[in-house]
Amino acid sequence: xxxxxxxxxxxxxxxxxxxxxxxxxxxxxxxxxxxxxxxxxxxxxxxxxxxxxxxxxxxxxxxxxxxxxxxxxxxxxxxxxxxxxxxxxxxxxxxxxxxxxxxxxxxxxxxxxxxxxxxxxxxxxxxxxxxxxxxxxxxxxxxxxxxxxxxxxxxxxxxxxxxxxxxxxxxxxxxxxxxxxxxxxxxxxxxxxxxxxxxxxxxxxxxxxxxxxxxxxxxxxxxxxxxxxxxxxxxxxxxxxxxxxxxxxxxxxxxxxxxxxxxxxxxxxxxxxxxxxxxxxxxxxxxxxxxxxxxxxxxxxxxxxxxxxxxxxxxxxxxxxxxxxxxxxxxxxxxxxxxxxxxxxxxxxxxxxxxxxxxxxxxxxxxxxxxxxxxxxxxxxxxxxxxxxxxxxxxxxxxxxxxxxxxxxxxxxxxxxxxxxxxxxxxxxxxxxxxxxxxxxxxxxxxxxxxxxxxxxxxxxxxxxxxxxxxxxxxxxxxxxxxxxxxxxxxxxxxxxxxxxxxxxxxxxxxxxxxxxxxxxxxxxxxxxxxxxxxxxxxxxxxxxxxxxxxxxxxxxxxxxxxxxxxxxxxxxxxxxxxxxxxxxxxxxxxxxxxxxxx
Amino acid sequence: xxxxxxxxxxxxxxxxxxxxxxxxxxxxxxxxxxxxxxxxxxxxxxxxxxxxxxxxxxxxxxxxxxxxxxxxxxxxxxxxxxxxxxxxxxxxxxxxxxxxxxxxxxxxxxxxxxxxxxxxxxxxxxxxxxxxxxxxxxxxxxxxxxxxxxxxxxxxxxxxxxxxxxxxxxxxxxxxxxxxxxxxxxxxxxxxxxxxxxxxxxxxxxxxxxxxxxxxxxxxxxxxxxxxxxxxxxxxxxxxxxxxxxxxxxxxxxxxxxxxx
Numbered sequence: 033x034x035x036x037x038x039x040x041x042x043x044x045x046x047x048x049x050x051x052x053x054x055x056x057x058x059x060x061x062x063x064x065x066x067x068x069x070x071x072x073x074x075x076x077x078x079x080x081x082x083x084x085x086x087x088x089x090x091x092x093x094x095x096x097x098x099x100x101x102x103x104x105x106x107x108x109x110x111x112x113x114x115x116x117x118x119x120x121x122x123x124x125x126x127x128x129x130x131x132x133x134x135x136x137x138x139x140x141x142x143x144x145x146x147x148x149x150x151x152x153x154x155x156x157x158x159x160x161x162x163x164x165x166x167x168x169x170x171x172x173x174x175x176x177x178x179x180x181x182x183x184x185x186x187x188x189x190x191x192x193x194x195x196x197x198x199x200x201x202x203x204x205x206x207x208x209x210x211x212x213x214x215x216x217x218x219x220x221x222x223x224x225x226x227x228x229x230x231x232x233x234x235x236x237x238x239x240x241x242x243x244x245x246x247x248x249x250x251x252x253x254x255x256x257x258x259x260x261x262x263x264x265x266x267x268x269x270x271x272x273x274x275x276x277x278x279x280x281x282x283x284x285x286x287x288x289x290x291x292x293x294x295x296x297x298x299x300x301x302x303x304x305x306x307x308x309x310x311x312x313x314x315x316x317x318x319x320x321x322x323x324x325x326x327x328x329x330x331x332x333x334x335x336x337x338x339x340x341x342x343x344x345x346x347x348x349x350x351x352x353x354x355x356x357x358x359x360x361x362x363x364x365x366x367x368x369x370x371x372x373x374x375x376x377x378x379x380x381x382x383x384x385x386x387x388x389x390x391x392x393x394x395x396x397x398x399x400x401x402x403x404x405x406x407x408x409x410x411x412x413x414x415x416x417x418x419x420x421x422x423x424x425x426x427x428x429x430x431x432x433x434x435x436x437x438x439x440x441x442x443x444x445x446x447x448x449x450x451x452x453x454x455x456x457x458x459x460x461x462x463x464x465x466x467x468x469x470x471x472x473x474x475x476x477x478x479x480x481x482x483x484x485x486x487x488x489x490x491x492x493x494x495x496x497x498x499x500x501x502x503x504x505x506x507x508x509x510x511x512x513x514x515x516x517x518x519x520x521x522x523x524x525x526x527x528x529x530x531x532x533x534x535x536x537x538x539x540x541x542x543x544x545x546x547x548x549x550x551x552x553x554x555x556x557x558x559x560x561x562x563x564x565x566x567x568x569x570x571x572x573x574x575x576x577x578x579x580x581x582x583x584x585x586x587x588x589x590x591x592x593x594x595x596x597x598x599x600x601x602x603x604x605x606x607x608x609x610x611x612x613x614x615x616x617x618x619x620x621x622x623x624x625x626x627x628x629x630x631x
Numbered sequence: 632x633x634x635x636x637x638x639x640x641x642x643x644x645x646x647x648x649x650x651x652x653x654x655x656x657x658x659x660x661x662x663x664x665x666x667x668x669x670x671x672x673x674x675x676x677x678x679x680x681x682x683x684x685x686x687x688x689x690x691x692x693x694x695x696x697x698x699x700x701x702x703x704x705x706x707x708x709x710x711x712x713x714x715x716x717x718x719x720x721x722x723x724x725x726x727x728x729x730x731x732x733x734x735x736x737x738x739x740x741x742x743x744x745x746x747x748x749x750x751x752x753x754x755x756x757x758x759x760x761x762x763x764x765x766x767x768x769x770x771x772x773x774x775x776x777x778x779x780x781x782x783x784x785x786x787x788x789x790x791x792x793x794x795x796x797x798x799x800x801x802x803x804x805x806x807x808x809x810x811x812x813x814x815x816x817x818x819x820x821x822x823x824x825x826x827x828x829x830x831x832x833x834x835x836x837x838x839x840x841x842x843x844x845x846x847x848x849x850x851x852x853x854x855x856x857x858x859x860x861x862x863x864x865x866x867x868x869x870x871x872x873x874x875x876x877x878x879x880x881x882x883x884x885x886x887x888x889x890x891x892x
Contacts, residue, residue, distance in 0.1 A: 084831040126650070127670055197668070217830050238827040254830040333667075335659075378656070539670065541652035621827075627653050627670040 054242060054548060058586025060593040061555055063244035064547040066618050075245040083234060083255045088118045088212075089437050090430075091232050091258035093219035093271055095123030096132060097195070097419050098405025099264030100202040100211075101146055102426030107209040109434045117437065119211045120256055122235060124218035124602075126623040128203035129196035131602055133293060133383040133631045135325045135339060135416065136195045137161060137187050137308055141456070142423035147205065155201050159192040159329045162306030167367070168477070169314040174367050177481075182489040184414035184464060185310050192308065192329045192339070194630035195419065216623035219271050220253055222261075222278075229442045230400030232257040233271065238621050242545050260433050260443040261401040264426065267384045268604035270617055272407040279398040285504035286409050287388035287468075289322065290605045292359045292575050293341030294534075295631060298375035303336035304328050310416070315361045318476035320353075321345035321387075321468070324362055325416065326371065337378075338371065343416070345387055346505040346573075346609050347472075350515040351566040355605075356382075356575045357520035360528040364521070372527060380529075380537040381631050382575035384604045385418065386411040388501060390458070390465035396449045400442045404429050410457060414464040414488070421457045428452050463493030469501055509611050512567035531577050539627030540576065540601050542620050548597035549620035550578060550606060557614040558593040566611055573609050576601045601626045639693040639753040639790075639812070641684040643718065644743065645677040645700050647709040648763040661861050663732060664763075673709045676758025678716075680818035682825040683788055684756050685717030692790050693754075695719050699746065701739055703731050707841065714836035715828040721841040722746065726853065730846075733855040736764075738846075740772035745849040747777065752813065754795075759784050759817040767817075774815040782810045783817040 054061055062068065070076040090106055092099045103119050110117035125131035140157065143150050150157065164187050166177040179186050207213055220236035232255060239250035263272045267288065276282050305328050312323040322344035331337045342359035363372060386392070386409045393410065396403050404410075404425040411418030432447040452458055470483035487495050502508075523530045542549070552558065562568055563581055570579040576599040584592040602625045607617040649655060650670040658665050687693040698713035700706040701724040710721040724742055726734065743755060760767035767783075774781035786805070787798035795810040800819050810816075846853055874880045884890040 084829075086831075086834070126672070130670060214830060214833065216828075235830055238829070249824060249826050251827055251829045537654055539650070539653040627650060629653075629668045629670065 054595070055585060055592065058584035058590070058592055059555060060552070060558065060595060062548070062552045063242065064549065064551045064618060065240070065244060066616070067551050067553065068244055070244075073244070079246050079250065081252060083252045085255040085257055088120045088232075088256060088258045090117070090119050090260050090262060090433060091256045092119065092121045092262045092264055093233055094264035094266060094269065094405075094407070095121045095125070095128050095203060095213060095215060096199060096264060096266055096405065096422065097202065098407075098422030098426040099123075099262065100128075100199065100206050100426070101142065101423040102262050102264065102404060102430045103211040104146060104202070104206050104209055105427040105430035106434055107206070107211055109430065111209070115438070117434070120258070121206065121211055121213045122217050122219050122233070122256065123213065123215045124619055124622050125625060126216050126627065127200070128213070128215055129200040129630070130627045131625055132196040132199045133291070133381040133628055134195040134419065135293070135327060135341060136419060137190050137192050137327060137417070138195075139190050139417060139420045142420040142427065146423065146427060153205070156197040156332070157191045157193050160306055161187045161190050161192060161308055163304065164188075164307070165309045167309065167311045169311045169362075169365055169367070171314050172366060174311070174365075180489060182492070184412075184467065184484070184488065185416065187308060192306065192327045194329065194339070196628050197630040217253075218619035218622040219265070220619050222271050222274055223255060223257070225400065225442060228399065229444070230261050230275070230398065231442075232261055236619055236622050240546055242547060244547050247545070259437055259440060260445060262426070262429055262433075263401060263403045263407050264405050264422075265407045267386050267406040267411070268607055268617075269407040270607070270619060272403055273607075275398065275401065275403070276394055279395070281394040281396070281398060281403070282392075283394065284388070284392045284501070286386060286392040287501045287505055288346045288384050288608045289343045289387045289413070290346055290355050290382060290573070290575065290603065291341055291343045291385050292356060292382040293339065293380070293631065294377055295379035296338045296340060296372055296375045296377050298336050298338050298372060300336045302371055302374070303338075305330040312477055314365065315358050316344065318478070319474070320348050321471045321477075322358075324368075326368065338375070340368070340372065343385065346384070346605065347501070347508045349508050349510045350518065351509050351512050351569040352515055352517045352572065353569075354518070354520060354572040356531055356534070357518075360523060361520060363527055369527060377529065377537070379628065379631050380534040381626060381628050382601060382603045382605070384608055385413075387413040387468055389413055389468060390461040391469070391498060391501060393458070393461065396452070397445045399444045402429055402433075402445045402448050410461065412460055412464055414467040414484070415460075421460075424455060424457050425452055428455060428457075464488065465493065466495065466497075466499045469499035472499075472502060506609050506611050506613055509566055509569060511565050531575075535576050535599050535601070538576070538601050540599060540625055542598045542600065542624040544598060546621055548595045549618050550595050550597055550600065551616045551618055553614050553616060557612055559591060561612055562610070562614075563591060570606055570610060570615070573605055575603060575605065579606070639687065640695045640697070640751065641687060641693050641754045641756055642697050642699055642743070642747070642752040643677070643681045643684045643713070644739070644755070644757040644769065645681060645698050645709050645713050646674040646758070646761050647671050647700060647702055647706050648674045648761055651675060651762055657862050657864050661863060662859060663862050671705065671709075673712055674758050674761050676760060676762075676818050676820070678758075678825040679820065679822050680756040680758050680816070681713055681716055681718065682823045683818060684754070685826075686823065687788075687790070688717065697722060697752070699743065700724070701734065701742055702726065703728050710841055711833065711836050712828050714839040714841070715832040716826060718839075720839065722844060723841060724844050724846055724849070726846055730853050734853070735856060736766050736768035736772055737856060738851060738853050739769050740776060741851045742846060742849060743769070743773050744776045745851055746844075754813065755815045757815070757817045759819050770815050770817040777813075777815070779813050779815050780810045781815045782808060784819040785816050786819050786821045788816065788822070
């Protein structure tokens with residue numbers, strides 16, 4: 033296999049090098065058509081740009097728990113009413129679940145509603161939480177935090193799942209219910225009607241060379257028109273971002289975290305199926321929000337698996353911060369090391385997640401469409417759960433859209449947000465709304481614990497005020513001179529690992545000869561601003577080694593940015609944390625990116 | 632067998648294999664690699680074979696391209712992709728999951744021969760090898776069984792309708808041969824760059840015919856000829872060392888027995 037893989041990539045390198053490099057005059061140059069307009073490009077003058085179109089009742093962008101729940105609910109309603117209803121789900125991953133990454137401990141309340149008999153139907157939800165603990169880590173020690181009822185991280189009655197497997201199962205149910213699902217095709221462009229309402233989406237073009245010119249194999253994407261388009265792209269979805277700007281849906285910038293996760297098979301003697309633990313504190317400083325999760329789950333063949341991960345809020349101010357390295361460091365803590373030692377790492381991945389909660393949920397409906405799930409910022413960071421909210425929001429969206437499908441040509445789901453406000457989704461978020469921002473005082477973690485203890489555990493979030501998050505995450509970075517560099521230990525190859533070995537576990541790949549999908553609004557900013565003022569934070573916060581600063585070919589004493597787009601695992605952190613928002617993540621060709629299995 | 636120009640029928644073998652970007656792991660019982668839940672796709676060399684067959688059709692040298700796959704139920708996904716990429720029809724020989732794990736190139740060759748007995752094809756186009764077993768045997772076995780000429784590791788295929796002119800990649804360079812029809816061909820990497828399966832074509836592929844057959848009905852014996860004794864990961868690469876000069880290098884090489892003292 034090795035010989036062929038090498039020959040495959042060597043051959044592709046040959047073909048790619050025949051084309052123009054992305055580096056022009058010693059500087060990284062963005063060639064993607066979203067930045068370099070093709071209508072003015074002579075190389076595209078004779079290319080036929082017409083697209084095949086198809087009409088649906090509802091098109092859903094994103095085949096995750098939210099999107100699939102919306103699709104299933106629509107078909108359930110259609111079936112019950114004896115009506116036709118064409119529902120289409122497009123998903124950029126090659127298979128459902130391949131881009132899904134989560135802890136995850138879920139509340140089954142949404143699943144219970146969608147499929148009351150989910151257990152008989154064989155849903156891969158079987159590992160009940162049997163024991164739990166919360167701790168505050170210090171460099172060598174651990175202070176236990178009591179779990180009283182009302183503590184947001186109390187998980188009695190919940191299930192540990194491998195979310196990618198649940199997503200795959202939901203996909204099977206959706207297909208059985210008559211949903212048309214197309215994995216391997218990314219939503220690439222939002223389409224609009226004459227009146228400015230959303231008309232649907234177009235999938236990605238294929239066969240564009242690295243330098244932005246059309247290859248012989250160039251094919252246009254397809255237009256999927258719908259009466260209503262549901263955006264279920266997950267956290268910081270790129271089409272959701274556009275739509276939020278176009279319809280001015282945000283009243284407050286969203287706030288995020290990055291979650292990095294590994295799947296381990298540990299020594300069976302150390303395995304306690306159903307045991308979960310969450311920690312805060314070390315290795316983060318008192319004023320850096322974040323923490324870990326560690327869940328013991330039995331694999332379907334009885335394998336002693338552990339899902340372990342670290343979440344770091346992206347409002348950190350130290351540009352030298354490297355979330356991946358913080359995670360590796362965390363694993364060396366005695367209480368964690370003793371669980372993982374002797375085990376084998378099976379998987380690795382990362383994804384940005386929403387932390388803004390109630391304060392940052394935007395307006396959700398707009399002419400011709402709506403946002404659901406994490407694209408709508410519905411994750412409850414205090415509980416560290418977003419799946420049940422994503423599913424429920426999908427179902428509510430479906431329930432408010434369905435009655436209008438018959439009469440209208442374009443459906444604006446005006447009833448969706450009011451209906452959602454009446455559900456546990458928004459009620460929960462409202463009750464937890466002050467927990468995350470309570471961290472932002474100089475008291476840091478201890479302030480948050482005191483606040484949560486008083487106002488959430490006891491007061492149930494009924495305090496009349498709402499704390500704010502402050503500036504957007506990307507604006508909180510200090511200049512590099514104003515921050516302390518951080519020393520990270522070298523990986524030992526058994527418990528901690530180097531970045532590229534980790535990336536290889538994701539199975540990620542992108543066709544080499546295509547424009548980099550990490551686009552820059554201004555090609556000079558990475559060196560002139562990011563590197564000069566902040567020391568190149570993108571080379572530190574990317575959990576896949578996409579960004580590097582290397583000596584420039586034009587002048588070896590100067591640096592230039594190198595974007596290794598092939599490594600990208602679609603986490604969206606760069607899109608969030610770039611100090612001047614210069615990086616705009618767009619979808620690469622469909623079917624690419626990571627190939628997570630049950631992550 | 633003389634073939635009238637433009638009437639060739641091509642049978643393309645497409646295998647469902649673990650996706651090449653996935654990091655493969657050995658099963659705990661060491662009988663094979665883990666395939667459950669792991670992402671699969673069409674064997675890259677088979678994609679290239681399919682592309683060449685479809686190109687022959689577009690050049691009006693072939694009239695029909697039929698995709699063939701042998702394996703479990705999920706082979707249908709690979710066949711749908713083949714239909715979306717230009718195949719006209721698909722044949723799925725479905726076998727039980729247990730038989731899949733013991734399937735050998737000999738069985739596939741026998742099955743292909745049975746299919747061809749009942750259905751005339753002028754070219755059987757396979758990928759040069761599958762990236763899971765790297766066996767590279769099916770084409771040769773089939774050619775032997777059918778007593779057909781074989782042109783393997785093709786990097787260029789030309790035809791005048793009567794015979795094929797195939798350029799093959801071999802260790803010493805390029806070997807160009809004239810091959811009469813019918814023939815077995817296998818595709819090497821540089822033969823072409825496969826087209827993408829566009830979404831409209833994926834949708835249309837649902838309506839193209841997909842025929843199911845069983846190995847039993849075809850009368851193919853699936854008894855394994857080989858038993859896998861053990862599958863293990865390659866040894867972990869040991870760290871090397873640096874030396875300062877050539878004489879130290881020679882000393883080290885002698886110490887390790889690579890150079891005679």
